[in-house]
Amino acid sequence: MLNRDVREKLIAIVGENNVEDNNASLLAYSYDSTPRYQTLPDAMVAPRNKHEVSAVVKVCNEHQIPIVPRGSGTNLCAGTTPSEGGIVLIFKHMREILEIDEENLTMTVQAGVYTKDILDRAQAVGLFYPPDPGSMHISQIGGNISENSGGLRGLKYGVTRDYVLGLEIVLPNGEIIQTGGKLAKDVAGYDLTRLYVGAEGTLGVITEAILKLVPQPETKQTMLALYHDLGAAAESVSAIIANRIIPATLEFLDQATVQVVEDYAKIGLPTEAKAVLLIEQDGPPEVVARDMEKIASLCKDNQAFDVQVAQTDEEAEQLTAARRTALSALSRLKPTTILEDATVPRSKIAAMVKAIGEIAAKYELTICTFGHAGDGNLHPTCLTDARNEQEMELVEKAFAEIFEKAVELGGTITGEHGVGMMKLPYLHLKAGEHGVEAMRRIKQALDPHGIMNPGKMFDPLTKQSKEMEK
Amino acid sequence: MDTQEKARIQTAFQEKMDYDELMNCTRCGFCLPSCPTYVETGRNEVHSPRGRIALMKGLVDGVIEPSEEVKESIDLCLGCRACEPVCPSGVNFGRLLEQARDAIYQSKKPTLPEKVMKGIFLKNIFPQQNRMIGLTGLLSFYQRSGAQKLAQATGVMKLFPETMRTMEKVLPDVPKRSAMKRRPHHLQPLHRNRTKKVAFFSGCLMDTIFMETNDATMKLLQYAGCEIVLPKTQACCGALHGHSGEMDHAREMAKRNIAAFEEAEVDYIITNAGGCGAFLVEYAHLLKDDPQWHERAERFCAKIKDITRVLVELEFHKQPLSLPEQVVTYQDSCHLKNGQKTFMEPRQLLEAISGVQYVEMKDASRCCGSAGIYNIVQSEMSMQILDYKMEQARNTNAKTIVTTNPGCLLQMKLGIEREGLSKEMNAVHIVDFLLEAYERANNKEVTNQQVAASQV
Numbered sequence: 001m002l003n004r005d006v007r008e009k010l011i012a013i014v015g016e017n018n019v020e021d022n023n024a025s026l027l028a029y030s031y032d033s034t035p036r037y038q039t040l041p042d043a044m045v046a047p048r049n050k051h052e053v054s055a056v057v058k059v060c061n062e063h064q065i066p067i068v069p070r071g072s073g074t075n076l077c078a079g080t081t082p083s084e085g086g087i088v089l090i091f092k093h094m095r096e097i098l099e100i101d102e103e104n105l106t107m108t109v110q111a112g113v114y115t116k117d118i119l120d121r122a123q124a125v126g127l128f129y130p131p132d133p134g135s136m137h138i139s140q141i142g143g144n145i146s147e148n149s150g151g152l153r154g155l156k157y158g159v160t161r162d163y164v165l166g167l168e169i170v171l172p173n174g175e176i177i178q179t180g181g182k183l184a185k186d187v188a189g190y191d192l193t194r195l196y197v198g199a200e201g202t203l204g205v206i207t208e209a210i211l212k213l214v215p216q217p218e219t220k221q222t223m224l225a226l227y228h229d230l231g232a233a234a235e236s237v238s239a240i241i242a243n244r245i246i247p248a249t250l251e252f253l254d255q256a257t258v259q260v261v262e263d264y265a266k267i268g269l270p271t272e273a274k275a276v277l278l279i280e281q282d283g284p285p286e287v288v289a290r291d292m293e294k295i296a297s298l299c300k301d302n303q304a305f306d307v308q309v310a311q312t313d314e315e316a317e318q319l320t321a322a323r324r325t326a327l328s329a330l331s332r333l334k335p336t337t338i339l340e341d342a343t344v345p346r347s348k349i350a351a352m353v354k355a356i357g358e359i360a361a362k363y364e365l366t367i368c369t370f371g372h373a374g375d376g377n378l379h380p381t382c383l384t385d386a387r388n389e390q391e392m393e394l395v396e397k398a399f400a401e402i403f404e405k406a407v408e409l410g411g412t413i414t415g416e417h418g419v420g421m422m423k424l425p426y427l428h429l430k431a432g433e434h435g436v437e438a439m440r441r442i443k444q445a446l447d448p449h450g451i452m453n454p455g456k457m458f459d460p461l462t463k464q465s466k467e468m469e470k
Numbered sequence: 471m472d473t474q475e476k477a478r479i480q481t482a483f484q485e486k487m488d489y490d491e492l493m494n495c496t497r498c499g500f501c502l503p504s505c506p507t508y509v510e511t512g513r514n515e516v517h518s519p520r521g522r523i524a525l526m527k528g529l530v531d532g533v534i535e536p537s538e539e540v541k542e543s544i545d546l547c548l549g550c551r552a553c554e555p556v557c558p559s560g561v562n563f564g565r566l567l568e569q570a571r572d573a574i575y576q577s578k579k580p581t582l583p584e585k586v587m588k589g590i591f592l593k594n595i596f597p598q599q600n601r602m603i604g605l606t607g608l609l610s611f612y613q614r615s616g617a618q619k620l621a622q623a624t625g626v627m628k629l630f631p632e633t634m635r636t637m638e639k640v641l642p643d644v645p646k647r648s649a650m651k652r653r654p655h656h657l658q659p660l661h662r663n664r665t666k667k668v669a670f671f672s673g674c675l676m677d678t679i680f681m682e683t684n685d686a687t688m689k690l691l692q693y694a695g696c697e698i699v700l701p702k703t704q705a706c707c708g709a710l711h712g713h714s715g716e717m718d719h720a721r722e723m724a725k726r727n728i729a730a731f732e733e734a735e736v737d738y739i740i741t742n743a744g745g746c747g748a749f750l751v752e753y754a755h756l757l758k759d760d761p762q763w764h765e766r767a768e769r770f771c772a773k774i775k776d777i778t779r780v781l782v783e784l785e786f787h788k789q790p791l792s793l794p795e796q797v798v799t800y801q802d803s804c805h806l807k808n809g810q811k812t813f814m815e816p817r818q819l820l821e822a823i824s825g826v827q828y829v830e831m832k833d834a835s836r837c838c839g840s841a842g843i844y845n846i847v848q849s850e851m852s853m854q855i856l857d858y859k860m861e862q863a864r865n866t867n868a869k870t871i872v873t874t875n876p877g878c879l880l881q882m883k884l885g886i887e888r889e890g891l892s893k894e895m896n897a898v899h900i901v902d903f904l905l906e907a908y909e910r911a912n913n914k915e916v917t918n919q920q921v922a923a924s925q926v
Contacts, residue, residue, distance in 0.1 A: 020516075024539035027528045028515040033497045038533070073515070074499045092513040114503075138499050264558050328498045328558030335493040386493075 002042045002087075006063050010045055010087075013055045018046040018093075029088040032073040032080045033135075034422060035336050036386050041068065041082035048093040050168065050176055050207040057205060057451075058174035060087065064449050069201040071112070071143025074135040076327075076339055077420030079147060079200050083455040089205060091142055097121055098208070104182040105213045106165060111142025111206050118211065127213040130157035133416070134324045142206050148198030150416030152280075152320060155374035156248045157214075159416065161197045168208035169196055172447035182210055195442070200418050201453040203446050217282035220248065221292050222316035223309045225299035226273035230254060230357070232303040233275035234350035237373045239298045240279075241346055245291050249280035249320070250374025252349075256333075257326050257370040257381075264329040265322040270306070277304075277373065278323055280316070326370045327381065334366070334383035340399055342406035343415030346376040355405045356380045362401075363394045377415035403429055419457045427458050471538060479536040482573035483529040487566070492527045494561045495520065501553035501563075506837045507546050510854050516543050519553035519563055526570050536574075544570050546851060548844055549713050550804035550837035551748075555811075564748075564809065565755065571715035603650045603678055637845075640883035645681045653677065657688060657698040665695035665784055669736040671727075671774075673746050673876075674706035680876050686905040687742045687777055693908060694784040698740075701730040709749035709805075712756070713842050724753045725763060728770045738775040742901055744875035745842070748809025750774045776806055777901060778815040778874060787822035790911035791904070798826045799868040800900075801859070801882060802835040803875035816874055816900055823907045829866040833858075840881030852881075853888075860885040863895070871897045 002010070002021065010019050020026075021043040031038045042065070047053045060067050066086025073080055082088050091112030099108040102125060109118060115136040122129045132151035133139055139149070145167070150159040166180030169192075180186055180193040196203060227233040237250060253261070253276045262269040270276060277299065281291045296307045310316035331337040344352045353369060356378070360367035371378035380402060382395050403413045403426045413419075413426045428436050436458050443450075443460070450460055501519040502508050508518035515521040516539070525543055528534040544567070551564045653672070659665070668691060676684050691698050708723030727750070731739055741747035751774050754767040781787065800816055807813040813835065821828045839845055839855030863871055863885070871886075873879045882897035 022539040023534045023537050024516050024521075024525055024543050027525055027534050028518075028521040030533075031497055031524060033499060035496065040533070072499050072502060073497070090513075135499060138502050264560065325500075325558035328496050328500060331494065331496040331559040335490065337496060 002065070003063075006059060006065065007043070009059045010043070010056060013059070014045060014047050014052050018048065020044045029070065029073075029090070030082065032070070032075050032078065034076050034078040034081065034420070035338060037078035037081040037083070037421060039081055039083045039085065041088045042085050043087045044090055045087045046090040046092050050094075050170065053089070053170045053205055053207055054174045054176050056087075056089070057170050057172065060451050061173055061449055064451060066454050067201075067205070067451055068453050069111075069142065069146065069205050071140030071146075072114075072135070072138045074133075074139045075143065075147055075418060075420065076341075077147075077200075077414065077418040077422045079418050079420035079453075079456055080143075081421060083421060086451070086454075091140060094207065095140075100125060100127075100213075101182060102127075105215075106182045107211045107213055108208065109141055109211060110208055111140065111145075113141050115139045115141055115144055122213050123216060126216050128216040129163065129211060129213055131160045131163055133160075134327065136324075141209060141211075145197050145206055145209055146199060146201045147418045148416070150372065150375070150377060152249045152251060152323065152372060154372055154377065154416070155250055156246045156282075161194065163212045164193055164197050164209055165212050166210035167193050167196055167206055170205040170207055172204055172449070172452050176207075180210065198418070200420060200456050202443060202457055203452060205452075217248075219285045219288050220280055220282035220316070221288050221309060222249075222278070222280045222319055223292060223296065223307060224270065224319065225277040225279065225296075225304040226270050226306040226308075227275040227277075227304055228273070229303065230275045230353055231350055233277055234353045234373065236277060236299050236302040236304065237349050238347055239302055240295055241374070243294065243298060245281075245294060245298075247279050247291070247295065247374060248282045249278065249372075251278040251323055251371070252276075252353075252373035252378070253278065253323070253326065253370040254368055256366075256368040257330060260329040260332055261322050261326050263332065264325055265318070267318045267322055269322065270308075273305075278319060280320065323370075327379070330368055330381050330383065334385060336384050336386040337381055338384060338395055338399070339379055339381045339417075340402060341371070341377060341379050341415045341417045342402050342411060342413060343375070343377040344406050344409045344411030346374065348409040348411065349373055349376055349378070351409060352376075352378060352406065352411070355409075356402060359398050359401050359405070363398045365391070365394060365398055367398070372415075375415070376411065400426070421456055424456065424458060471536060471541075476536045479574055480529055480532070482576060483526065483536075483570070486569045486573045487526055487530050488569060489530060491562060491566055492523060492530065494559050495523045495527075496559050497524070498558065500556055500558060504552040504556045506548060506550065506552065506839070506855050507851065510851065510858070517546055519557075519561075522547060522570075523561070523563070523566060526566060541574055544574060546848060548804070548837045548839065548841040548855075550841060551808035552804060552835065552837060554808050564752075568712055568715070568717065571713070572717045573715075575715035603647060636884050636887050637880065640880060640887050642679060642682070644679050650678055650681060653700065654688070655700050655702060657692055657700075659695045659697060660689070660692040662693065662695035664697050666737045666780070667697045667699070667735075668738045668740050668780070669699045669701060669731055669734045669773075671704060671707070671731075671739055671741045671746065671750065672700060673741070673743050675876050676743050676746075680879075680899070683742065683876075683899045683902055686899075686901045687740070690777065690781065690786070690901055690905055690908070691740065693789075694781055694786045696780075696784075699734045699736060701734050703730040705730070707746040707749045709745050710842055712749060712752075717756075720749075721756055721760075724756050724767065728753065728763065728766050731770060731773075732766065736773065738780060739770070739773045740775055740777055740780055742777045742874070742899070744776065744803025744806030744810070744812075745877055747774055747776050748805030751810060774810075776810055776812045776815070776874070778806075778819055779812050781904070782815045782818055786904075786908075787819050789908065791823040791907040792911040793823055793825045793903075793907045795825050796827070796869040797829050797867050798823075798870045798872060798903075799829050799831045799863060799866045800834060800872045801831070801838055801863075801878055803873060803878050804835075804837045804841075806874050807835055816872070819900065819904060820872060823904075824911075826907075829868060831862040831866045831868070833862055838878050838881045838885070840875075840877040842877060845881060845884070856881060856885045856888070860889050860891075864889070864891070869895060870903070871895065872900050872903055873897060874900050 095112035708720035712720035839852035
């Protein structure tokens, strides 16, 4: 519980209605989309503008109260679970699209704007904001930036990071800074914009962003390629890219995933296929037509038994929308779904898919796999029951092996979901002890009291200092 | 809330909640934008489906204890179930809500308006059709005798809350007591060979206050070639009981209805109220723990069909239908759409009427705020939701708002009255609208004698 003095100070800043600490509110902000993580915060605080954010941060810094900035709580790494109490910072009052600059092709937005609204507004003026995480119709841009979210278009267009030109940040000491700008080039000092994208709220609070927009592609086409064999699908992915074609989307779904998605979406997905590739290309009509033809023949060369092209925009939209629901739809099968996002160089997709299958068999677990095959980002998803402690132990062991395998193949423990609490124990696998230490020092320098989203990303203390404490 | 009460509620949650269903929620948040209370409270997670499920689970797990705020979250839910079709995990939110309300209300003292509403209506009036008729008869007397004008002139109505005051103005002119007592029990098709044998679930409110709409429904079915049976022993569907946590009463009503319709041996059981239909199809779930009734309930549920669905199936919309030139919009009944997955058919029927320019309103499928007795017990939120709805309706320039449920119909009328639009806008039930279109196009106003002659 917040002490009375702090509570009064916060109310003085944001108003009585914007500090909630009744038990219903505390519970409603105790979780995000990650299963098995839940801790009650001490209060929910909803500042109305950046100055209020700054004032709130100052109070928390003075009293050493943890702050967890939270968008819609759709992340999958326990990145916004208030594991050490404190306040959950909400952006429901900060949801304005401030400007679309059609001369510089930028959009300036507050942290609480829904990702989908950014895309819609851009498209209304013939522009395009490509990052499209699965939860884009409800996720907020502040959260996307903090997690450096990816999505289905990562292969061709990159991820959130590639569309953030500048940020307004409230530092842990309460100072407000602006980084970057509406600039294609800017080398004035450290690139703080890049530092804060993907910092998971551990270095400060993002209040505003300048986003890069690109011209809206003229057309797009969507196709499904069906396989009797997982490996053949993975080989097709490598073949497409090796043939110098970069599709906008190249998604991979295994049979179990296709079946549950079809069960929910009922759009006639081919549930008889062992593996399905969902491929989308966009651009000028002649290029799209040429690429799609080439892709179709490459898929067939690699043992696709059928290739189906969506006949209408609606049909295409249904397919991608259905793919977005894959994770949640999988949860119909078992009480708990634990999802990871081990990522490998795309040439290693086939090897990784094979390894996941072997690891699942070794621990006798049901692991479904879908993901952004084109960019090497897979989502092995374990269907289990959190109440079965024995099985949960096996799940953890299996995932540890999957992470090790990914790193061994030149990959990473997480491609787009973030580290949060969930992958904190594995960060060293990818970053190395010295790498983690470098991050720790950056954190220490910017947030000496450790108030910003504590308990996420890495342990604040080094092995050495832990030993000294003992 | 005292300690004893808290303990009672917590135990009730542990006993009554379906824990597997709670576990089904992955907290992905896909439900958030579909929830009218999440939107209207300016994105308050407490008033979202995900938040409510978390609260229910929190109570069962003992992470939190019952409180006024928890209860408020459950109370403020409309029960519109808009979160269900958008839930990739397939959580049956409506059922969880009923279990939660059951857990709270079997052990909690309701507020005064709730107590009055529930005591009088749920326990004593809705279950007994003769009392329904009696009450509606009083209303009829009130409207016809001049008492209504007197009450309105003297300002007595000002003593009532604003919602009820306006509601009083928009209630339809109800039928006379004698007419309500004289209901048909078996009808033959009109002008067509028999296509189907159906039973008509006449409902409690629909067969009294909205009797004319029920008459129109039967006529449409007759024109579509249906032989219609109306079992005498049918009763209120029990939805209002179920939604307010009176599960035992709801089960009683379910059994009475299943027994009543079993004898009829029909292809379908037709409803014309989205709210009733959605509850009728839940009977199998409601009686799942009752081995004597479960199978019978399943057979009953499989036959339930909304009137719009059966009309489209029998290609009623391919006959000539016409009305004077007008813009028309449609307000989905939440329970017809989310509970019975019926939303294309009403639109198909409306678009088939020549003279009608159908304009879809923005967020047509978002709840109108009527939600059973919600607009009386949660009047403030209900009116906030209604204001948004009316803004969307006005933007279509519609002359007519069509609905498929009596609660929505009254709420739309209420909205029109509140906005001072009664001169340019009107709200109707889809069957009344369709009947007018059919009879106009086919030049056959069927006389009462003909209808009487069709009675078996």
